[in-house]
Amino acid sequence: MADGNPHPKAEDAERIPYSLDSEQAVLGAILFDNEVYYRVSSFLKSEHYYDPVHAMIYDAMEKLISSGRLASPVMLNTYLKDEPAFTEVGGEGYLSNLARSVPSTVGAPDYAKVVFDLAVSRGLIRLGTEMIERAKSSDLEDSPDEQLSFAEAQLYKLAETGKYGSGFKPFGAGLTEAIELANAAYQRGGGLAGISTGFRDVDKKLGGLHPSDLIILAGRPSMGKTALVTNIALNVARAYKPALQADGSVKAKTGAVVGFFSLEMADEQLAGRILSDVSGVPSELIRRGEITQADFDVIYEVSKELHEMPLHIDDTGGLSIAQVAARARRLKRQHGLGLLIIDYLQLLSGSKKSEGNRVQELTEITTGLKALAKELEVPVIALSQLSRQVEQREDKKPQLSDLRESGSIEQDADVVLFVFREEYYLGRAEPKEGTAEHIEWQEQMSQLMGKAEVIIGKQRHGPIGNIKMAFDAKRTRFDDLAEEDHYPRSN
Incomplete structure (x- = not known):
């Protein structure tokens, strides 16, 4: 692949899984054709790169392409030329070599998957090492149950995302998610x-x-x-x-x-x-x-x-x-x-x-x-x-x-x-039969029979209020309450 790439220490090479060639292949393919970025960006992030300079380059590519600009050796050099690590590997010349060294962009997603999978493997090594050290410490405040819970949570995150937490996200990412939610509401007929x-x-x-x-x-x-x-x-x-x-x-x-x-x-x-x-x-x-x-x-x-x-x-x-x-x-x-x-x-x-x-x-x-x-x-x-x-x-x-x-x-x-079911409380306060109070109670019970309320006491993103519902005690079933404005219109 390209010349000038940094090399890890010998002891690291023996025990840490990585592939600089695969990383270079992905970067070179994107430099050759920016459309490749859209084929790999759904799962490949800058933190999945083992080489920090490669992560830096990919991150700069992401910013340029997302803003509608060309991610070329010249443009990237403009943004990264003041970074000592970038200059050390050859700067613009290193990027040009990456682009020239790619025989075809067809295999870029496969190389990206290799980069991603190796990043997950490194994550497993980090987690395993951390859990070994934590288990050896024998801290009375850190029980085995808590350690197991922590390990399972971290394994879940690794399995779901291939990383240990996203940290800060740009506002644009949240904006995209909000638009997707709005679109989902629209597709369902609104609301x-x-x-x-x-x-x-x-x-x-x-x-x-x-x-x-x-x-x-x-x-x-x-x-x-x-x-x-x-x-x-x-x-x-x-x-x-x-x-x-x-x-x-x-x-x-x-x-x-x-x-x-x-x-x-x-x-x-x-x-x-x-x-x-x-x-x-x-x-x-x-x-x-x-x-x-x-x-x-x-x-x-x-x-x-x-x-x-x-x-x-x-x-x-x-x-x-x-x-x-x-x-x-x-x-x-x-x-x-x-x-x-x-x-x-x-x-x-x-x-x-x-x-x-x-x-x-x-x-x-x-x-x-x-x-x-x-x-x-x-x-x-x-x-x-x-x-x-x-x-x-x-x-x-x-x-x-x-x-x-x-x-x-x-x-x-x-x-x-x-x-809340007022019928329940009123039913427990039945007056003596034959009295005027009992007749009034029966009238109230007939009005409340089979009715319930769902009260919204707090809603962070919406209104509070009461929702009237029907309740069938025999079937333990709630239903929408048929009200006058929900009845079908007669011809």
């Missing part, structure tokens, strides 16, 4: 950039479930938190349609692969709820076996339909936030992941460092869930209990201050939703 929940009015208020968002769904017992999140999981998983991308990867066209951590309810109980929801057969009858042959036939047909649904349930109890993160990463690697659900927040545990301090532990958990949402680039819905102070008020509608240890939950969440 919905995220994953559809399957509920019209919820989607209208939230714009769908957005990647990297932490969504807290809170409520008192019997309000229907698990029912609502199960309905969302079912709607999202049933709507899943994969689409093959140009680079060979698969992305969801609609819906998503769902991961559901059911820390309170066994997977068969959750499956029973879903069967009831889809079949229309009340869940209590399914549990007791009080069903007819016709009911069983419907359930059987529904089960066949749902069998291949991309909904993955983990009902292991007592998980830590580190274990949840590790299992979620593994699920994404093995099956893909577009939505993660945790039922519920207070059943997770933090690290040993926070033992005895529940507020500190919950802060670690919510911060960890938000970090996981960003790392996996998926929305995370975490259910949360509310404090008993709700029961002490005349107005039972929940508010942000009702969140248990609300500081960390409210701070880390992008969206906070409350589930």
Whole structure:
């Protein structure tokens, strides 16, 4: 290849995987034809180059080409001539030699893949060395569980991106992602950039479930938190349609692969709820076996339909936030992941460092869930209990201050939703039959029967407000509430 390239030390050459020839081949091909850059830039970054001068050249090429200018030896020399390392390898002459030494640009993507793969190998060596040194230290504050969690997180990042974290990104990169989100919303008919929940009015208020968002769904017992999140999981998983991308990867066209951590309810109980929801057969009858042959036939047909649904349930109890993160990463690697659900927040545990301090532990958990949402680039819905102070008020509608240890939950969440069913509270306050109060109570119950509210207490990127919904207690099913403006017009 070209003359003047720097050489690594002899001891490094024996143990560090790299290929200067491949690096030079990629750079030379781009210099010969700038269009080659677009064929390799989707996966190859400057940090994947072993030689720092090559990384510097590739970075300068990226800036020139991205701004619509020609990345030629003359132009690059203008930008890099004051860099001592660049001058040392030959400056413009080195670049010209690179361009002349390329017999064909056809093999450039293959050379780029070699550069990328060797960078991943070096990353594995760095991580392995770091873990060996960390394990040898025998630090009492650094338990084996924490070391395993750290190693798995770093391996996941390496497998997903080929690097250890992107650091600062130029504003243009974020701008491109924002435009892609806007385009996705436009392609779906407008107003919905995220994953559809399957509920019209919820989607209208939230714009769908957005990647990297932490969504807290809170409520008192019997309000229907698990029912609502199960309905969302079912709607999202049933709507899943994969689409093959140009680079060979698969992305969801609609819906998503769902991961559901059911820390309170066994997977068969959750499956029973879903069967009831889809079949229309009340869940209590399914549990007791009080069903007819016709009911069983419907359930059987529904089960066949749902069998291949991309909904993955983990009902292991007592998980830590580190274990949840590790299992979620593994699920994404093995099956893909577009939505993660945790039922519920207070059943997770933090690290040993926070033992005895529940507020500190919950802060670690919510911060960890938000970090996981960003790392996996998926929305995370975490259910949360509310404090008993709700029961002490005349107005039972929940508010942000009702969140248990609300500081960390409210701070880390992008969206906070409350589930509220006034019917539940009114039903427990039935007056004596035959009285005027009882007649008034019956009228109120008839108005509230089968109705619920989803209250948006916080939304970082949108409005707050109330969403009225229908609730079928027998099927534990939420639905859009048919209102006058949603009725079909009569002729």
